[in-house]
Amino acid sequence: MTIAVEPGKFKETTPGEYAWRFVFGGLVTVGAALVARLWGPAAGGLFLAFPAIFSASATLTEKHVRERREAKGKPGEECGIATTGAEAAGTAAGSIGLLIFALTCWQLMPRYSSALVLPIAGFAWLLTAAGTWFLFSFLQSFLQRFFHRRRHRRGRAARKCS
Numbered sequence: 001m002t003i004a005v006e007p008g009k010f011k012e013t014t015p016g017e018y019a020w021r022f023v024f025g026g027l028v029t030v031g032a033a034l035v036a037r038l039w040g041p042a043a044g045g046l047f048l049a050f051p052a053i054f055s056a057s058a059t060l061t062e063k064h065v066r067e068r069r070e071a072k073g074k075p076g077e078e079c080g081i082a083t084t085g086a087e088a089a090g091t092a093a094g095s096i097g098l099l100i101f102a103l104t105c106w107q108l109m110p111r112y113s114s115a116l117v118l119p120i121a122g123f124a125w126l127l128t129a130a131g132t133w134f135l136f137s138f139l140q141s142f143l144q145r146f147f148h149r150r151r152h153r154r155g156r157a158a159r160k161c162s
Helices: 007-012 015-039 041-048 052-071 077-108 114-154
Strands: none
Touching (some): 015 041
């Protein structure tokens, strides 16, 4: 999966879908606040780190990819699921980076100024998220080659989503 910015994709999402993402993200944030009130800020912070927008956007991503492929007369369900899986991997990589950001802040804030700690934690997030993404990409590539060889030996062709 190639990482790319495609501004034209913004037109595919309706205002109602943006509203749904906004409402869902707000509900997750309210839920985190309730957890923090009941069990303290440490527990609330864990829930606030939940990638709130992912749950709403994953279903919309799958729908858009499926509809786009079906409009071309191609089966779209499998590709929609594959695209959503790639989005989930990116969300997981970002979340692991967010964990490293939080741990860095937690360890350094008591001793150093926030002006120094936040850029260090941000850089730690960037390195961790990018490193995790590249690790996921490498593992995916390796597993695809492994299973493609096994399928090829049995005479089955691999399907591509394009």
